[in-house]
């Protein structure tokens with residue numbers, strides 16, 4: 010080996026730089042520890058402080074919440090606390106010539122709060138993501154600092170002067186070395202944040218204005234999910250006050266996906282976000298059932314609003330002729346068709362939801378029944394009395410019973426079980442669950458509600474057995490029904506009013522005690538009641554419940570969010586959109602997705618089509634064009650499938666090559682399971698050799714899932730993981746469950762079967778082919794489809 014003095018000098022210089030950065034980073038961790046200690050102390054103090062004066066109790070609760078949030082944030086930023094440094098050109102800034110960038114802001118309180126570490130979301134940190142040699146934004150040098158625990162293990166520098174154009178490649182990547190190192194990392198089964206290597210096109214989306222609907226369209230692996238989550242963190246930082254009250258909702262396609270992304274926001278110090286699937290947005294209901302693809306697609310159509318509207322109207326009935334009501338005491342009153350029709354018409358004309366309009370209907374019929382009862386009573390009495398003719402100067406004194414008697418009789422009838430049963434049969438009080446369940450299990454009801462707008466074959470596809478589980482596609486229908494039915498909240502309101510009166514009485518008592526204290530201490534000082542009345546005190550007690558906006562939102566169907574982010578937005582049905590738009594009347598939304606990856610038959614191929622009914626053309630489109638996940642070798646194969654979907658579509662450009670070509674092999678239906686097991690084991694060995702481990706997924710058609718899972722159970726167990734674990738090494742998945750996920754290696758089984766399984770099967774295949782970060786294998790069980798029979802693979806011998 011020859012000694013190169015030049016290299017050795019560079020090494021020494023680099024070691025010195027690393028040592029200097031280590032000193033700074035250690036100082037930051039010391040500061041972090043001190044901040045944690047402080048927050049911890051204040052939190053404990055706030056918890057301990059006795060809440061004697063009630064206004065302090067409210068303040069104490071606010072302080073407890075603030076310090077516990079701060080503590081959680083400071084704990085979450087331990088890994089990679091500081092990851093960047095910018096050195097500005099001498100005349101570029103009046104402030105610091107050097108700034109450090111990290112996950113959280115830290116300041117030197119002994120030096121006029123001089124920034125020691127700048128939060129990545131602060132405007133001053135922006136050049137870290139945007140500056141290029143061509144447009145350096147005053148930056149002389151951008152440095153990525155790599156740390157492991159609290160140790161600095163490397164630095165990557167880019168000098169951004171005009172002569173340094175060669176430091177950025179054709180894709181305009183910022184911090185290329187750090188980026189490529191991040192992309193090469195072995196996957197763990199959980200998504201990680203990208204805060205140190207966000208690219209310029211991503212940064213512009215993350216920091217885009219919060220108002221209005223922003224659609225982010227991008228091919229597979231372009232960082233849509235990453236961008237969506239970092240945008241949530243950015244918005245919470247920038248619009249903290251607004252969003253802490255109303256909360257942010259992030260919607261994902263399924264619970265596997267939500268688990269996969271679940272750690273990203275906490276690692277960015279943000280916990281107040283509700284992550285949910287649309288199926289989880291009806292509080293108190295868990296949608297664990299499965300629809301057939303056909304039923305799910307039909308339930309997702311907008312026409313279902315008409316079906317449900319009709320279903321509700323069908324429950325507002327009138328008798329064929331008369332309905333007999335045998336009330337207590339032996340009388341039989343009657344409700345005739347015409348009276349009922351009039352009452353129904355009047356109730357419908359209020360345009361109120363069914364359960365609220367019911368009050369009008371009930372009032373009308375109770376009036377009618379009371380009139381009838383009074384008339385009967387009077388005539389019974391008169392029948393029993395001997396008829397005494399009026400003398401000349403006498404006049405008829407009118408009805409025997411006055412208005413008060415009438416009201417008493419009406420009130421008694423309202424309590425009468427037979428009357429209640431009659432009213433319930435004509436215009437029942439309904440919950441969304443009761444109505445939908447009745448509708449989907451009764452051909453007669455469903456035929457009546459849907460017969461005019463759906464062909465019989467289609468509405469029959471929705472029928473199911475009584476007691477079936479709720480499905481995700483039921484949830485938007487239930488939500489729609491909740492709107493159509495409304496909640497008769499008379500009882501709830503009375504309960505709340507009672508509670509409020511009790512709270513007020515308690516607050517009055519507290520104030521009374523405090524006033525006595527005031528008098529003893531000093532008659533001249535401002536009195537407690539001058540600054541705090543019982544009403545305000547009661548309100549404070551109510552408002553200081555410890556739940557975050559996200560937690561309260563999860564319990565409240567009618568909650569409206571400050572911002573809604575939807576991932577894999579192309580999969581949502583028209584009915585899903587209706588539900589989400591209801592949760593976000595301000596239309597402050599970020600929707601990320603890829604119309605080339607739509608798998609669900611109810612999903613969309615056009616953003617315009619889904620958004621037009623809600624915002625016309627007032628939505629902005631941004632595109633992501635670089636694929637960070639899938640290596641170029643795999644993308645070449647996937648692009649052929651994309652061209653088959655639509656020749657006008659272009660796949661995103663891969664940022665790197667892996668040096669490993671995808672392989673294709675054939676198998677027969679009989680030996681498929683054992684062949685796949687063998688190839689999985691080969692791939693696992695390759696992953697171990699090349700990368701020291703990693704994750705592998707077998708993606709297959711629904712029909713093969715059970716067989717392959719069983720065959721691979723032993724391999725999974727041997728690898729020390731099982732399929733139900735949070736972090737499986739080998740997973741067997743259908744494509745819908747793999748959506749949005751990624752693995753180091755992927756084996757796609759029966760691509761032709763996947764492509765043919767549904768009208769959007771080619772899209773599913775495109776998704777399957779783009780899940781791998783390193784290695785891809787394809788197993789054919791039928792003659793390869795043209796897009797996959799190309800020359801680009803080093804096809805192995807048939808298995």
Ligand SMILES: Nc1ncnc2c1ncn2[C@@H]1O[C@H](COP(=O)(O)OP(=O)(O)OP(=O)(O)O)[C@@H](O)[C@H]1O
Pocket residue numbers: 188191192201202203206207208211227228229230231232233234235236603606637638748749750751779
């Ligand atoms: N700027 C970046 N720095 C480092 N890693 C990145 C960056 N952008 C994206 N990635 C990584 O690329 C991978 C793909 O990102 P992501 O899952 O967000 O893409 P996507 O567009 O949502 O993909 P798909 O539509 O296929 O689900 C992830 O591992 C993500 O961490």
